[in-house]
Structures are given as C-alpha cells and as structure tokens.
Amino acid sequence: MLLKHLSLTNFRNYIRLELDFPSGLTLIQGGNAQGKSNLLEAMVFLATGKSPRASSDAELVNWLVRDEPYPYARAAAEVMRAHKEDQIDITLLPNKGNGRFRKQVRINGVNKRAMDLVGVMLTVLFRPEDVHLVSGSPNQRRRYLDVALCQMEPAYCRALSHYQKVLSQRNALLRSLAERRTSDVGEQLRYWDEKLVESGSLVVARRLWLINELAKEAALLHLDLSGGVERLRLRYLPSFDPGQQPRSARTPYPSTQVLRERGVEYEELSVEQVSASFLAHLFAGRSRDLAAGMTLLGPHRDDLGFYLGDRNLRIYGSRGQQRTAALASKLAEVAIMTRVSGEHPILLLDDVMSELDATRRAMLLDVIPMVKQAIVTTTDWSYFSPGLLQEAHRLQVKDGQVLFIEGAPPD
Ligand SMILES: Nc1ncnc2c1ncn2[C@@H]1O[C@H](COP(=O)(O)OP(=O)(O)O)[C@@H](O)[C@H]1O
Ligand SMILES: [Mg+2]
Incomplete structure (x- = not known):
C-alpha cells in the first residue's frame, strides 16, 4: 500500500x-x-x-x-x-x-x-506516547485493538458500534430498574442480553484472535529489539472467561484479579462459543448488574496484558521495557495486517x-x-x-x- x-x-x-x-x-x-x-x-x-x-x-x-x-x-x-x-x-x-x-x-x-x-x-502509527499502551488505562489498550481490527475487518467495526449502542440502552434500563422494581425485570433484561451478546461475542472472539496473533509476532520481534532473553507475552484479559460457563450464580466468573496477575492464555474460540458463555455469564451476573445499575461484564471491560516472564509490565516494567514492548506490539500489528490484507x-x-x-x-x-x-x-x-x-x-x-x-x- x-x-x-x-x-x-x-x-x-x-x-x-x-x-x-x-x-x-x-x-x-x-x-x-x-x-x-x-x-x-x-x-x-x-x-x-x-x-x-x-x-x-x-x-x-x-x-x-x-x-x-x-x-x-x-x-x-x-x-x-x-x-x-x-x-x-x-x-x-x-x-x-x-x-x-x-x-x-x-x-x-x-x-x-x-x-x-x-x-x-x-496505516500503523507509532508515537512516543504509545508507551501508554503498556502503562496507561485499559481504555487505551481497547482502543488500540479496535483501531487495528477496524482497519482489517468491516464486520468488527459494525459489531463494535452496535455493541456500544446496545450497552448504553441496557445500562439505562438497569438504572431505571434500580429505581422502580417492576415484575418483568427478567424478560426486559433478557431482550437486551441477547442483543448485547449478538454483537459483543464477535468483538470478544476477534480480539482474542488478534491478541493471540500479536503475541506470537511480538514475542519474536521483542527478542530482537531487546537483545534479551526474556520472552514478551501478550495476553487477553477478558471480564469473563469466554471459554467457560460460569460455575454458579454466586461466583459468576473466577477471580479475574488472579487471572490478570498471571496472564493465562485463551485458546481461539468461535463467535458461537463466546456467545454461549457470554450469555450465561450475563445471566449469572444479573443481580450484580442490577445492584450496580450498569453492565459489569463484556468487551467494554476487556484489557490486554503485557508480561515479561511472570511480571506484568504495566506494574513492574521500567519505562524502557514498556516502550520496547509497545514498539514490538506495533510492529507485530504491521506483520499481521500484511498477512491478513495482503x-x-x-x-x-x-x-x-x-x-x-x-x-x-x-x-x-x-x-x-x-x-x-x-x-x-x-x-x-x-x-x-x-x-x-x-x-x-x-x-x-x-x-x-x-x-x-x-x-x-x-x-
Ligand atoms: N487547529 C489548529 N489550527 C492551527 N494550528 C494548530 C491547530 N492545532 C494545532 N496547531 C499548531 O500546530 C503546530 C504544530 O503541531 P505539531 O504537528 O504537533 O508539531 P510537531 O512538529 O512538534 O509534531 C503547533 O504549534 C500547534 O499549536
Ligand atoms: Mg510532534
């Protein structure tokens, strides 16, 4: 190009x-x-x-x-x-x-x-402030994934914008339900749950795919860039385990805190697989959502983790290590975009x-x-x-x- x-x-x-x-x-x-x-x-x-x-x-x-x-x-x-x-x-x-x-x-x-x-x-842009990709807020990392995926897949872009609309409607409903308890809570939420899952599952599945691809490329590039021996690991940090049903309504998902510290790897999943687990997690987390007056899980709560060995670079990385990791992941994006789009x-x-x-x-x-x-x-x-x-x-x-x-x- x-x-x-x-x-x-x-x-x-x-x-x-x-x-x-x-x-x-x-x-x-x-x-x-x-x-x-x-x-x-x-x-x-x-x-x-x-x-x-x-x-x-x-x-x-x-x-x-x-x-x-x-x-x-x-x-x-x-x-x-x-x-x-x-x-x-x-x-x-x-x-x-x-x-x-x-x-x-x-x-x-x-x-x-x-x-x-x-x-x-x-295009792939790299700027000095992209060190925030590693050190900054989850919001910046989601944006990074979205910009990359949107450039590659129109369907992703459509699903994402649809998801955001549905999410704000579901949140508005949760807020109004918190004020006046009506009897058909379940039915009304069910409608929005399904809508949310419809677009959100594609977002989760494609982010999971991209992060796994980035992880492979970035690890190699990072070895070159750092001249070091430590392996860079990129991990998807979803708000619910997309590959598993919730264990019970009381524990809607395993302690994500623990998963996030270590950065577990998720296998690639189809949109259908993610749909089933997303819907079940939403259902299990319903009372929490009602109490909070907002949707507590879904791709709007996703994150991307950068690890060197077992250490999370966001927390423990030096500025230089964070910058090198950000650069490796941007260059990995170049390689993936080239492969996908030709x-x-x-x-x-x-x-x-x-x-x-x-x-x-x-x-x-x-x-x-x-x-x-x-x-x-x-x-x-x-x-x-x-x-x-x-x-x-x-x-x-x-x-x-x-x-x-x-x-x-x-x-
Ligand atoms: N809307 C605007 N209209 C006119 N000048 C602008 C506008 N937005 C930014 N600038 C000016 O453009 C100049 C160049 O900005 P920039 O491209 O960021 O500089 P740099 O060469 O350091 O990267 C700055 O002086 C900035 O104040
Ligand atoms: Mg400048």
Whole structure:
C-alpha cells in the first residue's frame, strides 16, 4: 500500500498543502511545533476517519479560519494498492453554527460513511506516547485493538458500534430498574442480553484472535529489539472467561484479579462459543448488574496484558521495557495486517527516534524494509546514518510548509 499524494486545506496548521510521496522511506525533519505530528495525524485521519489524538473534529480545523462565515477543513489522499488507485477525501463542514463540525467522507468521488474507509488505506502509527499502551488505562489498550481490527475487518467495526449502542440502552434500563422494581425485570433484561451478546461475542472472539496473533509476532520481534532473553507475552484479559460457563450464580466468573496477575492464555474460540458463555455469564451476573445499575461484564471491560516472564509490565516494567514492548506490539500489528490484507500498511513513526537508545534505533530502522512505505518524522537528522539519509526521500517542515531537501544530506 502506498500513499502517493496528500492534500490538506485548513487542516491544523496547514492552510494549503499538496505533497507527493514516493515508496520506500521518507524522512521529515522539523523543529518543535512545526507540523510533524499534524501531518501524520492527517494520514491516520484519512485511514480511519478518526484523529489519533483530537477529542473532537473541530480541533482539526485551522484556528484562523474557524471564525470565517463558512469555515471548513479538508484532507485528501491518493493511495495505491495492488494496481488499484483510490481517492479518499474527508471534509469537515460546520454543523448548523453550533461550533461543531460534521464529516463528509468521499471515496473515489462518491459519498460514503466513515465506516466504509475500512481497508482503503492501512496505516500503523507509532508515537512516543504509545508507551501508554503498556502503562496507561485499559481504555487505551481497547482502543488500540479496535483501531487495528477496524482497519482489517468491516464486520468488527459494525459489531463494535452496535455493541456500544446496545450497552448504553441496557445500562439505562438497569438504572431505571434500580429505581422502580417492576415484575418483568427478567424478560426486559433478557431482550437486551441477547442483543448485547449478538454483537459483543464477535468483538470478544476477534480480539482474542488478534491478541493471540500479536503475541506470537511480538514475542519474536521483542527478542530482537531487546537483545534479551526474556520472552514478551501478550495476553487477553477478558471480564469473563469466554471459554467457560460460569460455575454458579454466586461466583459468576473466577477471580479475574488472579487471572490478570498471571496472564493465562485463551485458546481461539468461535463467535458461537463466546456467545454461549457470554450469555450465561450475563445471566449469572444479573443481580450484580442490577445492584450496580450498569453492565459489569463484556468487551467494554476487556484489557490486554503485557508480561515479561511472570511480571506484568504495566506494574513492574521500567519505562524502557514498556516502550520496547509497545514498539514490538506495533510492529507485530504491521506483520499481521500484511498477512491478513495482503497489503503492507504504511508505517508512520512520529518522533520516536529521540526516545530510543542507539541500539533500538538501529533495530527499528532495520525493520523498516518490512513495509513498502515508511514515513518517519524527526527533530534531528543526526539520528540517521549518512547512508540512510542518502537513500531516503527527505522533507523539511516549517510552520505548516513542507520543503523537499535536494542534494547532499544535510548536516
Ligand atoms: N487547529 C489548529 N489550527 C492551527 N494550528 C494548530 C491547530 N492545532 C494545532 N496547531 C499548531 O500546530 C503546530 C504544530 O503541531 P505539531 O504537528 O504537533 O508539531 P510537531 O512538529 O512538534 O509534531 C503547533 O504549534 C500547534 O499549536
Ligand atoms: Mg510532534
């Protein structure tokens, strides 16, 4: 997969940008706050329909144009995969003057839903803050799994969005039932349980699959990256045991705390297998849910554990160990996406060189040829060898403008 051309209008600090990209390695140098991250953000936005860091789309619209009578921002890309060219275009348009923006997505000139972007452009982004993948909240790890799976499987994306809707409806029902005890509690919950299981089981089964795949690849990559002997283990940490029925209504699931400390491995399961166990666990946990006024188990409570030997890296890992584990798992994602889609995702590395020591930097650069295109930002050219600088396509970004650097490698 190749990004051939990127166009931006009023996107962050880019008022107007038209930029071609070759295959292979592109290095983009720039000082702080010049627009390096904004550029990679635009690429991920085009690939997934979502910014990896903005909490609202309005943040993406250039400040200077926001007060204009009709402010808008646009990002567009020409991408190429297997001899097929696609044009992706996302325009943010003002939403009835309430300060918000709505997305208009077009693929090859035809209006589409954001969900239809799945697979048109595949990217894997790695940033210094991705160390939070290991050290941060479960929410960040779920998001990581979701972004990866959504890029690979439209069905996953649909199930996830359906699950979230049903979950909030079931929670609303639980809250209202806590207030007024009605007689048909069981029947009403049963309806929502089934709906929840319908979409939630696919989410659980596919996350389990992805984590097991990531675990295999990441363990190998981690050995290279760490130069160490300790094996990295990635483990799915579900809120209920998807492979087993609850033992009794009193103990709806085994102490997940214990399972989470050690990180047990789950065999791959079919959606049907997960459905049966999810439904039974929901049933067994019903009185707990009613008491809490919310749904206490399901994929919205999932987590992903990183272990080195027996130690949970979230709790015991050093910053360096956490970063290496996060990097190994991102690179594993590249390998899996390539295998599943038959396309190499575009590898985006945002300013990660300064965070790595010389050995890990060299190892990271070694895996770049694994993809067809890598776009790497840096504050400093000196992180790269003269040979690599010579080979790479070099760009410089300054205050939202991008220049091509010709001739001899810069000092
Ligand atoms: N909506 C926006 N409109 C205009 N400028 C923005 C907007 N959002 C962020 N910026 C600015 O863009 C600049 C570059 O940001 P960024 O790409 O994160 O820098 P870096 O090169 O350090 O990665 C920053 O000065 C930031 O304040
Ligand atoms: Mg940055």
